[in-house]
Amino acid sequence: MKSKISFFNLGLVQQIFRQHGWIGSLYLVVLMFALPLQLLIISSKKNEYLLTEISNLLSFSINVQAMFLFTLPVLAGVFLFRYLQVELSVDMIHSLPIKRETLYVHHLLSGLVMLIVPIWLTAFVTHLVIQTNGLVPHFSLADLYNWGLIMTLFTAFFFSFTVVVGMATGMSIVQGIFTYVLLLLPFGLYELLNIHLRKFLFGFSINYFSTSTVEDLTPFTRFPTIGTEFLSFWETIIYLVLIFVLLFIGFLFYKRRSLEMATEALAFPFLRPLFQYGLTFSAMLLAGAYFDNEPTEQVGWLIFGYSSGAIIGYFISEMVMKKSWRVFHPKAFIGLTSYTAVILVLFTIIQLDVFGYETKLPKVAHIEGVYFGKGYEMLNNRVENQGKYSEDKLYIQDVHDLHENIVKEKVLLESISKMDTEPLSFSYIMNNGTKVVREYQVPTKVLEASLKPVMESEHYKKKHLQIVKEKTESITIHPTGLQSGTISIFDPAEINELRTILQKELYSQSYEEMVDTRSPWAQLEFFYSSPDQHLNSMSYDWKKTYEELEAWLDRKGYLEKARLFPEQLQYVEVAKAENLSDDRYPDPEQRFKSRPNQVKIEDKEQITIALTQFSEYSTYASYYVKMKTKAGNDIYGVYTDETVPAEIASMLK
Known part of the structure; x- marks a missing residue:
């Protein structure tokens, strides 16, 4: 009669927990110190102010939570599958009458249990602390569930990602390094590409493409922002899908992995060119950015940076894969030459603007809204920023004409010293819902004829020259050049009068007044309370052309001390x-x-x-x-x- 081996192997699970259970215990201790114990300390001190400052449990002891969230799941993935990286242990374990599928699933589930159980034990203890120490008004049950779910999601993601990397490599130290490098790679590569595209594409907006949306590319940058901006429904779904996909890929890798790959940097031959040319490309971009940090672009240093970075990255990858420094052979140089040829073709395509990025302008008839600014503001698809766009057809046409003039005068504009330039930003919302964004560092003096109708328009002034809308508590006048003698105005009637006059002065400015480089007579600092009851301030120039404002200060008896005579x-x-x-x-x-x-x-x-x-x-x-x-x-x-x-x-x- 044939014996059947049960898929669940209790002895294997016991061995895993005896050997690696310390990871779960450490995670539990750390989370207990980071959350319930800290809440007990604060509640015992009756520090109501600190409790009101804490928006949720994810922002509480955020540094401690983040540090161990980013390390312990990775350590678990490294230690639980370390037997694959050691020649003696990999042969011994796979000689047992246990299938690979069983080994993989048992180690995987054991790791998830020892990492997730501490999270929910901590959540339970935190719930008891909240209920028994009068903290219910500050933290709801929903806050607790949210903390537990997000910590579980990120912990499972870090663990599953480390497991997949472990299946693809044969060295534990390489597994740990590759895990962090690959998790940071999307963010770093994205930023480096933006830096270099700005150099080669006239009008490319590095600021727009480097906004807070980039934080979503990696959990290392996304987790610290969760305290103020929770994961959306789709972000949660994406992380869940990624976890299951990673675990499935890890399963496939495990089944096809050769046992002889232990101690090798990469366990699969098809990964070697990806690793080698990926490292070469990243090192090239990093060195290029390092050697191009001067305002005056020097092509020689840029080429040196690209060349040295590519060579160093290429041969480091060779050393890692061969585990030797003897990598300077003819075959290696052939690979480097092939890479160089591909990069030269790519740079030529970008430099010649084959796809028409630089000259492509949206058609006025297809533009639904437009934003223009001297400088850069964060413009994205979030609701609070939609008010920055204007739908006025005449204003859209003026902005489009200015943009068209910049594109036509590219050669002239780029030939002028960067000392005379200012940033100009354009953002169009098209009637199909897409967005076109361009940003230029150009000499505005050359563009005065096109800038004047745009900046003198009511729509531009309403977007950029608004007085703070919140109730103003006081106004302080700081005279330019005087070390003492500030004036403060507290009377509500005078504050309203001054607000009205200053707004009128701002709206009535000509283009010449708006670009005036002379120092103002003084700074008017408006102090106002924000919705969260914090006192904030906003400063405005009292320009030397504001005659009505000066007359009002004279009538009220403030003028003598308000400016230098x-x-x-x-x-x-x-x-x-x-x-x-x-x-x-x-x-x-x-x-x-x-x-x-x-x-x-x-x-x-x-x-x-x-x-x-x-x-x-x-x-x-x-x-x-x-x-x-x-x-x-x-x-x-x-x-x-x-x-x-x-x-x-x-x-x-």
Whole structure:
């Protein structure tokens, strides 16, 4: 009579838990210290403020939870299947009358049990702590279930991913390293590709494609954000599907894995070219980004970075696979040459813009909404950002005309020094629901004719020049150049009047006023309470063209202390700068001591003009300025070629 061997092997399970049960015990202890014990400590101190600051259990002791979530499931995957990586143990275990399927499933389920049971034991103890220590108002049962489900999901994912990597390699240390590298690879590779595509594709928006949506590419970056943004339904489904797919792939790998692959870096021949060329490509991008960190692009260093990175990555992969440093043979160079040829073809395709990315503009008739900004704001498909788009047809046409002008003048715009450029962002929502996003670093002076109708439009000003909508508690005026003498306004009626006047000044600005580089008379800081009752602030410039605002401050008796007046100055000194980016003298006073070509102004009318044209900050300058107050203070600033008073410029020729 044939004997039947049961699929469930109690002895095997007992052996697994005797040998590796410490992992589950450690996980339980860590989670107990991170959650229920910390809640007990806080509740015993009756720290209500801290409890209100904790939004949910996932954000509680987040560093401790994350550290062990990212390590213990990986360790479990490494240790439970370590017998596959050691020659003696792999032969011994597979000589037993136990099928491979049985070995795989038993180790897999044992690992999941010893990792998941501590999570739910911790959840149960946490529930008791919440119920018995008056913490029910702060944490609901739903919060507890949410914590348990997410921790279970991420733990199972890390474990299953490590298991699959273990099936594909024959060395435990390589399994651990590959697990973390492969989990971080989507995020890192995505970011590196964005950096290089920005260089080769005119208009590519690295900021848009590097927004918070990138965090979803790997659990290492997604988990820390779960405290404020829970997993969506589809994210949960995706993780569940990935776990089952990974476990199935691991099963297939185990069945087809040769026992002789123990101690080999890669257990399957088909993985070797993927590993080798993947490492070569990643190292090439990383080295290219490292050697291209200067604002002025130097092609020589970029080529050196790409070449050195590819060579280093290629031969490191050879050393890992051969487990030897003797890899410099003709066959290896043939593979490297083939890789180089493919990369050159790829770069040529991108550089020639074969697919028309740079010149492709959406048709105006197909545009449903448009966003334009000088600078970059996070624009994605989330509901709270939809209000930034305008559906006005005339405004869409103006923005489209500006965009079209940029594309046409690409050669001219790229030839101008980057010191004179500003970022311009375009985002279109098409009538089919898709989005087209472009971002440029271009000299705006060349584009003034196209920029003017866009920036002077009501739609642009409503999107970018709005006063804070929340109730303002107070307004503080910080005069430019004065070290003391701020003014605070608390009267609600005066605050509303000032808000109204400032909003009117913002909306009535011309393009020339909006791009004015001169320092404002002062900063108006609005203090307001956000919905969570925290006091926030927002600052606005009191520009030198805001005449109605100045008149209101004069009527209310604030003007005398709200800004710097010519009568407060003894004299103004101006020195000619040697070059626009001369920063050899970080001490402003040294700029004057080292400049033979300078002038001292004491005439009141000239001081008035000098003060009006003065700029406190600038990335570059044609003239250095020092103003001496009657109180004995020095105020340093600059003039550009556009802002320097004509009489002063003629004196310094």
